[in-house]
Amino acid sequence: MTVKNDHKKLNRFAQRLVVEYKKASGSPPDFALSWQPLWSAKVDRITINRAGSSSVAVIWFPNLRWDEGISLAWGDMVRIRTDHRLEHKRTVLFKGFVTNYMSGYCGGSDKANTSYERNAVACSDFRWLLRVTSPVFGQIARGPDDYTGYGTPSQTAISGSYTYLSGRRVIFNPGGLGNCDRTELAFTNPLDLSTCNIPIFCNTGDGDLWTARKMLRYVLSPIYNLAYRYFPIPDPNDLAGLAHADFDKVLFNTVADGLNVIEAVSSICRHVGWDFREDYSNDDTVSLVFFKPGSASSYSRSSSSQTILHHLYCPPAGESIAAAVAAGRKILWHMDLAEDIAAVINKPWGFGAPHRFEFTAELVPAWLDSRLEPDTSEDNSRLFLTEAALQSITDPNSYSYYKYYHPRGSAFLRDVGRKWALNEAGSYTDADTYDRGVPFDFADVIDDEYIKDADSGKRRYAPFNRQLLPCLTLDKDSVNSVGIKVEFSFDGGKNWQVITASISSLRSEAGIYINEANLAEMVDQAEGKIEGGALDGVQLNLWSSLCDDKLSNRSFKDGNWKTRVRVTASVQLDSRLGLKASPASPTVGSPFHHSQLYDFSEKYGIEKRTTSSSFSTSSLPAAEKGTDEWFDKHLEAIRDANQDMSISGAFTLERLWLGEGGGSPAFCLGDGIEKIAGREYPLSIQLSGSTVICPEICQIIYLPDKQKMKLITRDLRFAEDVLI
Amino acid sequence: MADLATIFGSAIKVGVQPRQSERQYAGFPGAHGVTSMAMGTRGRQLIISGTFYQAGGSYAAARAALQTAIDVIETYLWAASADYTYGNETYYNVVFDKLSLVPDAQGKFFHWNAGGYVTANFVCYGRVLI
Numbered sequence: 001m002t003v004k005n006d007h008k009k010l011n012r013f014a015q016r017l018v019v020e021y022k023k024a025s026g027s028p029p030d031f032a033l034s035w036q037p038l039w040s041a042k043v044d045r046i047t048i049n050r051a052g053s054s055s056v057a058v059i060w061f062p063n064l065r066w067d068e069g070i071s072l073a074w075g076d077m078v079r080i081r082t083d084h085r086l087e088h089k090r091t092v093l094f095k096g097f098v099t100n101y102m103s104g105y106c107g108g109s110d111k112a113n114t115s116y117e118r119n120a121v122a123c124s125d126f127r128w129l130l131r132v133t134s135p136v137f138g139q140i141a142r143g144p145d146d147y148t149g150y151g152t153p154s155q156t157a158i159s160g161s162y163t164y165l166s167g168r169r170v171i172f173n174p175g176g177l178g179n180c181d182r183t184e185l186a187f188t189n190p191l192d193l194s195t196c197n198i199p200i201f202c203n204t205g206d207g208d209l210w211t212a213r214k215m216l217r218y219v220l221s222p223i224y225n226l227a228y229r230y231f232p233i234p235d236p237n238d239l240a241g242l243a244h245a246d247f248d249k250v251l252f253n254t255v256a257d258g259l260n261v262i263e264a265v266s267s268i269c270r271h272v273g274w275d276f277r278e279d280y281s282n283d284d285t286v287s288l289v290f291f292k293p294g295s296a297s298s299y300s301r302s303s304s305s306q307t308i309l310h311h312l313y314c315p316p317a318g319e320s321i322a323a324a325v326a327a328g329r330k331i332l333w334h335m336d337l338a339e340d341i342a343a344v345i346n347k348p349w350g351f352g353a354p355h356r357f358e359f360t361a362e363l364v365p366a367w368l369d370s371r372l373e374p375d376t377s378e379d380n381s382r383l384f385l386t387e388a389a390l391q392s393i394t395d396p397n398s399y400s401y402y403k404y405y406h407p408r409g410s411a412f413l414r415d416v417g418r419k420w421a422l423n424e425a426g427s428y429t430d431a432d433t434y435d436r437g438v439p440f441d442f443a444d445v446i447d448d449e450y451i452k453d454a455d456s457g458k459r460r461y462a463p464f465n466r467q468l469l470p471c472l473t474l475d476k477d478s479v480n481s482v483g484i485k486v487e488f489s490f491d492g493g494k495n496w497q498v499i500t501a502s503i504s505s506l507r508s509e510a511g512i513y514i515n516e517a518n519l520a521e522m523v524d525q526a527e528g529k530i531e532g533g534a535l536d537g538v539q540l541n542l543w544s545s546l547c548d549d550k551l552s553n554r555s556f557k558d559g560n561w562k563t564r565v566r567v568t569a570s571v572q573l574d575s576r577l578g579l580k581a582s583p584a585s586p587t588v589g590s591p592f593h594h595s596q597l598y599d600f601s602e603k604y605g606i607e608k609r610t611t612s613s614s615f616s617t618s619s620l621p622a623a624e625k626g627t628d629e630w631f632d633k634h635l636e637a638i639r640d641a642n643q644d645m646s647i648s649g650a651f652t653l654e655r656l657w658l659g660e661g662g663g664s665p666a667f668c669l670g671d672g673i674e675k676i677a678g679r680e681y682p683l684s685i686q687l688s689g690s691t692v693i694c695p696e697i698c699q700i701i702y703l704p705d706k707q708k709m710k711l712i713t714r715d716l717r718f719a720e721d722v723l724i
Numbered sequence: 725m726a727d728l729a730t731i732f733g734s735a736i737k738v739g740v741q742p743r744q745s746e747r748q749y750a751g752f753p754g755a756h757g758v759t760s761m762a763m764g765t766r767g768r769q770l771i772i773s774g775t776f777y778q779a780g781g782s783y784a785a786a787r788a789a790l791q792t793a794i795d796v797i798e799t800y801l802w803a804a805s806a807d808y809t810y811g812n813e814t815y816y817n818v819v820f821d822k823l824s825l826v827p828d829a830q831g832k833f834f835h836w837n838a839g840g841y842v843t844a845n846f847v848c849y850g851r852v853l854i
Contacts, residue, residue: 317754654750
């Protein structure tokens with residue numbers, strides 16, 4: 001029985017699929033040049049899968065008992081095709097390799113035909129072979145010996161020469177920096193002498209940024225394709241769909257190391273919202289075809305339109321099916337369609353990162369005044385010791401300065417003179433203890449626009465502890481934050497100076513800790529002396545200045561201390577950018593307002609350098625963020641994509657649509673089901689603008705025994721980020 | 725190629741039924757008509773009918789001998805397909821599905837004849853696979 005062109009006739013003939021094989025011999029195997037038919041095999045089912053999931057064909061041998069030997073062995077190559085007598089009119093539905101023996105046996109019951117023996121094999125496609133044979137690790141790059149004149153102005157890459165660096169991970173654009181060599185590798189494949197250009201790695205920051213296309217060309221290159229003998233991709237740049245501008249997108253920090261080729265391709269495609277499938281042509285080639293979900297807009301397939309739209313036909317009640325059959329309609333025999341509003345999101349809420357502001361503010365001493373007891377004995381000679389003086393003292397713990405206020409002292413009081421805090425939570429306000437005045441008010445340094453409620457005027461933060469973060473101000477190269485700037489004053493805040501010292505930011509509150517071993521070594525830059533009081537004439541340094549304040553009974557709360565510390569840093573507050581998209585009007589999908597939180601901390605937020613910052617008048621730039629119009633559009637796009645019901649379904653057609661001698665199957669992965677004709681039931685959803693999406697075929701199951709085929713669809717909103 | 729007369733004896737008649745089509749019909753709710761899917765045929769039915777003869781000194785002995793002969797014929801029911809001849813005809817790729825003894829009007833299967841032999845009518849159903 002041969003394939004009949006009977007798709008327009010009521011009386012159809014079962015279409016037979018021919019199983020052919022090539023024997024594998026050796027390891028890794030060689031295959032015979034010609035296909036051998038396997039007439040005793042029947043195709044149970046062929047499941048065509050998308051992206052990284054291999055397609056699988058199950059074939060069985062009805063004339064064999066489960067333990068009897070079959071013609072197929074592990075690794076044999078199998079092809080399943082239509083049986084058209086003309087080769088160019090045949091459709092190849094599957095090609096792959098024997099990977100699984102499936103034996104079954106049942107004694108049955110008293111009822112007829114309940115016992116069986118089953119001798120079957122499952123075959124996996126070429127993506128499976130790539131997955132199991134071709135790991136991605138180590139970088140292809142140029143070493144010193146891959147250049148002529150290395151290290152000289154005339155340094156030139158040697159054509160075709162490269163070095164495999166197994167110790168370097170395959171991470172594209174790490175940290176947002178380009179590491180793609182500007183000169184691609186001209187590679188000649190020793191297996192078939194085919195040539196292609198392969199983008200390769202170079203030192204991070206010295207190269208171009210990798211685009212998604214370059215990444216795919218890299219991982220699919222013959223260097224990583226260890227199954228090239230069986231699945232040759234001479235030049236990945238020629239793969240269908242890869243020329244689309246979407247693949248020009250630059251992806252940062254993309255890790256392919258440790259994946260296999262197919263996993264890496266899937267990962268990269270997912271980031272640009274694309275998908276891929278494995279196609280077969282009747283000239284025996286296998287290829288990967290890239291397609292964009294939801295992009296089908298025409299009804300005939302071409303090289304520029306890899307996915308198409310279909311109308312399935314469900315005869316209206318009372319109508320004869322004759323006309324539909326005569327017109328060659330793809331008639332639905334069985335359908336499970338789920339249209340669901342449960343997952344509708346028509347009022348998405350989006351949040352940016354918590355507000356962050358750079359400011360300059362004075363800190364309060366975070367120790368009890370009673371803990372600081374200056375030793376003024378022996379004419380102030382025991383007030384402090386320099387590190388040099390300590391070297392000559394045999395018992396430094398006999399000095400109170402060393403014993404209590406030096407980190408190596410036996411009774412070290414670790415906070416005194418060293419811990420300075422913003423007092424943002426009022427921890428140092430209590431008059432009976434620290435008595436450092438009222439809690440810090442962020443409204444003093446941040447514009448009302450950001451810190452106060454527009455209606456009530458209430459401050460939008462609470463007295464909670466927070467941490468000082470690096471400044472938004474960048475260094476002169478506009479690359480890194482200048483960090484946290486700490487300044488000291490010994491004259492009550494009239495003059496500020498930066499003293500080189502080891503200082504860290506406190507983790508549990510906004511403040512700093514001076515790690516410097518000897519506070520007396522933090523000397524006034526003007527090399528001044530204390531004037532007046534008990535310490536008159538003593539060298540002015542951080543310790544002596546603090547002692548002077550203590551001995552002079554000055555009140556910090558009243559602003560009398562001459563010793564001051566201020567910090568320029570950023571802090572994260574308690575509010576964040578928030579938007580809610582309104583449901584479309586008139587309402588579609590659900591009558592309720594379905595909300596879902598979207599955290600866009602990575603994308604949106606308010607980060608400002610306030611005028612209080614000591615850097616605000618400098619020429620240094622700041623990495624600021626403001627309200628972003630894209631935030632609004634982003635939320636609206638999410639609403640548009642999710643406000644209607646989801647549609648997903650399983651459609652079984654009453655015959656196999658194998659291309660009717662056209663050489664390729666009628667349905668491919670990525671195709672859309674636009675509507676159920678006959679009953680005139682639309683399945684497409686109009687999004688914002690002219691965008692229309694349909695349920696997309698994500699799996700095709702051929703059932704030759706039943707002469708039927710099943711299309712499994714998914715709702716595109718659950719596909720990749722194709723809509724935004 | 726075995727001769728059917730060698731297996732079943734010479735008192736047989738052999739006939740072949742025409743093939744029968746096998747179809748699936750797909751209907752559509754609410755609509756008139758079905759599509760038919762020709763799933764092929766299941767071969768031709770081969771019918772062999774006749775009478776077994778077995779001589780013996782007594783009814784019991786002859787009947788026991790005939791039963792032994794029937795047991796031998798029975799083994800063809802699970803034999804692989806083979807080609808058989810009868811008269812001028814050759815039947816290709818034949819398998820046997822069923823062998824039945826046919827009782828008379830009184831329900832009696834084995835009959836004692838005055839000539840000193842036992843007879844039994846039978847019918848055997850086979851299938852020409854092609």
